[in-house]
Amino acid sequence: MFLAATLSIMTVMLLALIRAFAGPGLFDRILAVNMFGTKTVLLVAVLSVLGGQPTFIDVAVVYVLINFISIVAVLRFFEFGRREDEAEEGR
Amino acid sequence: MTLVFGLFNYWVAMVLMMIGFYILIASGNLIKKIIGLNIFQTSVFILYISMGKIKGGAVPILTEGTEIYTNPLPHVLILTAIVVGVATTALALALVVRIKEAYGSIEEDDIHEKDGSL
């Protein structure tokens, strides 16, 4: 059972990874990276509960937060780039 | 067979190190070079942490009833190395920004050309 949970998460991670490499557009990549991050968190959580390593949960919590923040940062970067383009066009 | 399994982690670290090295010397873009440098750095971290692993060792936090712990010394070294690594990366990126302002480009070839013409 433990193996089943780990394996399914691993499969998802692999698929997301392929999408991240092959993704035709940038947003596809971002989406895949985000999904990969959430799956890593789940994997860490599963390992920590079923492997009896209570300390790993801390790491999982940090992963979630960091994942969210990096997504926000990337999108902020996009908005920023758009504004810069507008400024250039307006010139 | 034991040879392969016994040294596999080190080999992965070596391969990663070489990939980072290749990016570092083969690509002309300065930001990409910095990423290569970071990959190189991470491979060194992996090498250290692999060396610290002991078979059946527990997480290095003292608890009742555990005998074997993973070697904590490499952990300490790498912990600080990561933070210092990001600080130096930031410094390198700042330099890249200044180079862009001075030369108008972050491609190595362009920079060389401009240097030659000066």
Place this chain on the structure above:
Amino acid sequence: MSLFIDIISWACILCGGFLGVTGAIGLFRFPDFYTRLHAASITDTLCAGLIILGLILQAGFTLMSLKLLMLLGIFAYTAPTASHILAKTAFKCGLKPVLYDQKGGGS
């Protein structure tokens, strides 16, 4: 009783794993960005929720399950927000969804 909890938690974890795989296949196979986002985000939230719920049942009442609960809460907040802003920004940056038929129903 403990057997009962075990069964429920394993069912949760397995359902979660199954949903995750479904979402990943969707991410892999769907034609354009918005459908992929749909597949990924919907299954992702439920999958994470189910797996963590199963883990909480496994862990019992400890500090660990409290932290897992916190993880669940953060998940419930961040994952939909992330997909929301992703879709919004993508739309603003001019990425158009693929429209299939005359009714104008984007899949």
Place this chain on the structure above:
Amino acid sequence: MLVATALSCIFVRDLFAVIMVFGLYSLLSAGFFLSLKAPDVALTEASIGAGIAPILMLGTLALTRKRSEPQPRAKKSLRSALLPLVVVSLTGVALIYATLDMPYFADPAAPIHNHVVPRYIEQSGQETGIPNIVTSILASYRGYDTLGEAFVIFAAGLGVLALLGFLSDGSGREYWQFEDTANLRHHAVLHVISKILIPLILLYALYVQFHGEYSPGGGFQAGVIFAVAFILYALVYGLEAAYKIMSPVVLRYMMVIGVLIYGGTGVLCLILGGHYLEYGVLSDYPKHGQHIGIILVELGVGVTVASVMMTLFFTFSGRAKRSVLKKQGVET
């Protein structure tokens, strides 16, 4: 997986995608550290490699250019393409040959496990009273090293400030005093969620800081998480709002204060009659003194790291904002 990610870094040309892939790579390597039973290191790598480093790189990218230039000379000469490959493979073969002499993976009899480390593992519990061996080595046994690291980070922060900061437009106002034009104000959902999330992150950072003796964590990680909370605030509400809460001037002082807390702890030990950074003299009981010393030192490290990371982010994004303003200034 790790190798594949790194390989893809070579082939992906779009710089933005490279940075995303690099973030993935850091996350993967953090998972690898975790599987090798190194939660402290994984925590650091996750928060720095996947959080701070890509954000800084994105900032640089915003300042330079979005895409790696489509190479004008599509066909490089064969020599320039092959030479790096040859050099790299030669070095690689040499290094792999060298690993043949190394002890096998996870071998308990390897020399690295048999010198100072057993003493740390056996004695640190009694000498410092702190369960997390990594923390006690970091702050106590290897205190000088960590002091050095803190100074290196401080120096890097100063270097970036010297290269990019301290800007003014001639009217005496510094770059951060301009009005902000670009923020994510119009994302209402993000706004609300961040308002809920940021206190949570700060609380968690404090937990990592002060619970670092019992679970993975400590000054370095806590500092980074703390900084990340403020970076999120700045990203969502705009730089202007963030400067009102945490002014760059205050941050510059905090950088210094953090290092001074660390150094001052050492001097305090000297005054009380011990050696430099010998915490035993801080209290009547040596163990208690060790505890106080380690907490103080971790606090110093945390303050330094947090303020340096925030300074780095503010400097980069302030610079980016300034370049936009310049363009708009030309326009009007």
